[in-house]
Amino acid sequence: MIDQSYPSSRACCTSLHFGLRSPKEPICQNFTVSSKGWPSNQQSYLHFSKEIRVISRRKGWSFSSLKTIISQRREEREKTRRKESHQVQIRILIVVAYQMGALKAMLLYLIIHQTWKITADDEEWKSATATYVKETNGSIVVEGACGYADLHKATYGKYSAGLSSMLFNRGSTCGACFEVRCVDHILWCLQGSPSVILTATDFCPPNYGLSADYGGWCNFPKEHFDMSEAAFTEIAEKKADIVPVQHRRVKCERRGGLRFTVSGNFHFYQVLISNVGLDGEVIAVKVKGSKTAWIPMARNWGQNWQSNVNLIGQPLSFEVTTSSRKTLTSYNVAPANWQFGQTFEGKQF
The missing domain is CATH 2.60.40.760 (Expansin, cellulose-binding-like domain)
Structure with missing residues (x-):
């Protein structure tokens, strides 16, 4: 956690981003942040960037560590916001159902059940990153550490991916299905954040000679998907080298038998x-x-x-x-x- 007692007004912008300070504090009044927590003007951004570098050196953090903290804080804030929103909705539904009289219990049950289901579905998503393999035909990830060989004959085709060791689990995850969507990047993610269903068919090995935010995408404990080019371009722009994604396990739909x-x-x-x-x-x-x-x-x-x-x-x-x-x-x-x-x-x- 960032040291809140760090005696510099520049720290305010950083602390605002991580949700550790209130914008109402006197120290924070000269700095503004956007609704997503990023600096919203040039002065604030310059102070933010400088303070990030200072704190990173003092704490011995890598850029990937900062990104992990940022992602975790964002997810926590978003979950809290969703829960509060759904609690308000439930209170309103109770009042409405009470006033309706007949069938109120059934209506209340159905709506609340659906609300809770949506909340649970939202919370299934986990954060990760994704890149793609530049194939000549842009369609497949060939062979792979799961042993499937020709992925088209194995029915997986272009919708296959190599997983970092955190997800691969020494091969036991081979054959599992993940729904993946690009998020939080206005330049690289396709509009509407469409998703694809991928099958785990390969292992993405770590490269500890490179930092986790520059080439070492699959270093432990990163969660990363190495996709086919064709599948990647269904969720993000082709010119993007790496994008932030969300993923969740889903049921595998297969044609034919085992x-x-x-x-x-x-x-x-x-x-x-x-x-x-x-x-x-x-x-x-x-x-x-x-x-x-x-x-x-x-x-x-x-x-x-x-x-x-x-x-x-x-x-x-x-x-x-x-x-x-x-x-x-x-x-x-x-x-x-x-x-x-x-x-x-x-x-x-």
Whole structure:
């Protein structure tokens, strides 16, 4: 937190921005800020910029640390504003429903339920950043650390993204779906803040040789999306290198059933699971041959699961569990004459 006792009137502009001072204080009367907390005139902005540099040096803060604090304060203020607004709305609705008499209870319930739902939905959004991979055709992020290989065949196509380690979670998030929208940038965000649904298909590695605000977008603990160029340009201007975004987890809508791609040899069996609906991310897999019981498989990497049991010549069934603990069993997905490299389709969540 910024030192509020710092003996300089210049600190007022900084403190106003972080919500630590009141504009009514005598020390603050020469400085003005906009509704979003930024300096609203040139004099205030110059003092603000200088004070930011002074405080950053004294506190040993990086620019990314300041941005994190700013973002957190903005979110806190916005949540407080929304809650206060909804509380007022509820009070008004109670009065109106009371005066209406008949059906007042039902009307009140429906409206308040919807109001609370909107509030909950708003609070699901989390802050992050996003960049894009400059592809020659601008359409896909190729391959990836989740093992999906050709993303078009895996049904993910251009709506795929690499995640920073904070979101990637060592590959367990592979296949999960995120709704992402560009926010808080009038120059780069498209009007109306449209959103896209992305599937986690790759890992965005950290680069600790660069600062988190200049090249080290995926450094821990940053939350970052490395998108395809085509998907990025649906939410932001192409000339923007990096934009602030909000994201939230959403249900994955898939066509067709789960896909099981088998690989390995006589001593090593591996299956890649893709096109997973619902949560998208898989936390447990079991395989069963016609001559075996259910065999738990171990995560090899991404969404590749392995077993050392020889299953050649047996029809195969799979039991898949998602992060919400929902389990789906697909019986006899692969026939007895299956071959390594083949893909088979099972049921869908």
